[in-house]
Amino acid sequence: xxxxxFTAQAFGAKLNQEISFVLYRSxxxxxxxxxxxxxxxxxxxxxxxxxxxGSEEVKFLAREYFYIRILAAPATLGLYALQGWFLGMxxxxxxxxxxxxxxxxxxxxxxxxxxxxxxxxxGVAMASVIAQYSGxxxxxxxxxxxxxxxxxxxxxxxxxxxxxxxQFFIVNSDIFIRTILLISVxxxxxxxxxxxxxxxxxxxxxxxxFFFIFSYFADGFAFAGESLTGKAKGAGDSVILKKTVSYLxxxxxxxSLLFSLLFSFGLKPLMWVMTDNxxxxxxxxxxxxxxxLLPVAxxxxxxxxxxxxxxxxxxxxxNSMIVASIFIxxxxxxxxxxxxxxxxxWLALNLFMMSRGLLLWYxxxxxxx
Numbered sequence: 001x002x003x004x005x006f007t008a009q010a011f012g013a014k015l016n017q018e019i020s021f022v023l024y025r026s027x028x029x030x031x032x033x034x035x036x037x038x039x040x041x042x043x044x045x046x047x048x049x050x051x052x053x054g055s056e057e058v059k060f061l062a063r064e065y066f067y068i069r070i071l072a073a074p075a076t077l078g079l080y081a082l083q084g085w086f087l088g089m090x091x092x093x094x095x096x097x098x099x100x101x102x103x104x105x106x107x108x109x110x111x112x113x114x115x116x117x118x119x120x121x122x123g124v125a126m127a128s129v130i131a132q133y134s135g136x137x138x139x140x141x142x143x144x145x146x147x148x149x150x151x152x153x154x155x156x157x158x159x160x161x162x163x164x165x166x167q168f169f170i171v172n173s174d175i176f177i178r179t180i181l182l183i184s185v186x187x188x189x190x191x192x193x194x195x196x197x198x199x200x201x202x203x204x205x206x207x208x209x210f211f212f213i214f215s216y217f218a219d220g221f222a223f224a225g226e227s228l229t230g231k232a233k234g235a236g237d238s239v240i241l242k243k244t245v246s247y248l249x250x251x252x253x254x255x256s257l258l259f260s261l262l263f264s265f266g267l268k269p270l271m272w273v274m275t276d277n278x279x280x281x282x283x284x285x286x287x288x289x290x291x292x293l294l295p296v297a298x299x300x301x302x303x304x305x306x307x308x309x310x311x312x313x314x315x316x317x318x319n320s321m322i323v324a325s326i327f328i329x330x331x332x333x334x335x336x337x338x339x340x341x342x343x344x345x346w347l348a349l350n351l352f353m354m355s356r357g358l359l360l361w362y363x364x365x366x367x368x369x
Contacts, residue, residue: 001179001226002026002172003081005312007088008230012237019089020150024159025168026081034073041070052191055198061121068125075132082139087227094142095223102135174314178321185325185352189345192333200342203284207291209274210267214259214295218302221252225306229368233311241311242369248303256299263292290346297350300357308360313367320359328355 003026010018037044045066049059079102083095106127113123144151193204225248232241263270267288271281308317332348340347 001084001175001309002168002312002314003084004088004223004226005171005230005309006168007085008090008227008310009234009312011089012231012234015234016150017154020152020154021159021164022088022168023081023085023150024154025165026085027078028160029168029172030077030081031074034077037073038070041067044070052187052194055194058194058198058201065121065125068122069128072129072132075129075136078136079132079139082136082143086139086142087223088230089147090227090231091146092223092227094139094146097142098135098139101138102131105134106131171312171314174318175309178314178318181321181325185329185349188329188333189349192337192345193342196342199280199283202280203287204342204345206271206274206280206284207287210263210270210291211294211298214256214298215302217255217259218252218295218299221248221255222302222306222309224248225303226310229307229310230312231310238369245307245364245368248307249300252299252303256295259295260292263288263295267291287342287346290343290350293350294353298353298357300361301353304357304360304364307364307368311368316363316367317360320356320363323359324352324356328352 003022006022007019010016010022045063048066049063052059052062079098083098086092086094109127109130110124113119113127117123119126189204189208190201194201225244228244228248229241232238232244268281268285271284275281305317308314329348329352332351333344336344336347
């Protein structure tokens with residue numbers, strides 16, 4: 001995310017050398033972190049499974065998945081860096097092609113490993129690992145073919161200057177804290193679902209797929225926000241910056257309302273696409289209104305995230321996440337769990353997403369404009 005903001009601003013300011021430097025810094029950090037993750041995989045899994053709850057069978061399958069899936073860390077983080085750089089270069093086509101290819105390979109391999117070879121979570125993990133490395137190779141081919149002029153040799157002293165690295169790590173550490181808190185909220189949601197029962201875990205996991213489907217569309221507006229607002233800031237064009245924000249919200253809110261309408265009338269048929277377990281679907285329908293509300297409650301948060309990343313206003317984004325996760329999400333859950341059961345999880349999630357959007361909106365005049 002930080003890569004997109006820095007690249008887009010350098011692109012808007014026409015600083016070609018800095019565009020190259022951002023690419024090298026991002027890839028170096030990505031691969032360095034990936035090696036660290038692989039080296040620390042045993043303590044990571046130990047901590048993760050101490051924090052997450054669930055039956056022994058679920059934990060066994062999750063560990064099996066984890067130990068294979070983490071091998072894709074270099075490819076996954078490398079792809080994050082490259083896709084962020086492509087977006088910053090105002091090129092959304094290459095990330096789209098990469099997403100289609102990676103997911104297509106993943107789906108095909110899932111059918112081969114799960115249906116054909118009768119594997120379980122290990123097959124799902126292997127499919128993801130192969131797909132990620134395939135995507136990384138394709139991304140590097142695109143990079144060398146389309147942007148070879150930016151693959152110049154520079155002295156490491158210039159690329160890794162103390163001032164540039166400090167700014168890079170400040171922004172990315174803010175985004176890292178923001179993302180860790182977001183993942184923690186989602187992990188807490190899953191863990192508390194499992195603590196209630198395996199049935200509730202299954203229901204919430206099923207319903208969460210609809211939130212993920214919406215989030216992929218919402219991320220499109222966020223990515224556009226990262227690229228376009230970053231370019232406008234780099235060019236010093238405040239008029240275009242304000243117009244970009246306005247258009248993002250016109251289209252973003254429209255998409256949110258369409259998804260809420262889709263879920264209002266088509267949730268049950270869509271669930272039948274994902275599972276043939278009638279008992280699970282009927283139980284999930286008891287919570288349908290939370291899924292219907294979620295696109296409207298969360299749309300602004302996705303859009304503002306992209307805008308804040310584009311102008312590298314990472315500190316404000318980090319602070320809003322701290323407030324929303326610690327002072328909105330957790331109290332909402334703990335104050336209502338004994339009254340509403342699983343409904344309290346969905347209430348807390350909706351309030352969490354809504355509060356993020358409102359906080360970022362409140363801070364925008366000072367931080368964005």
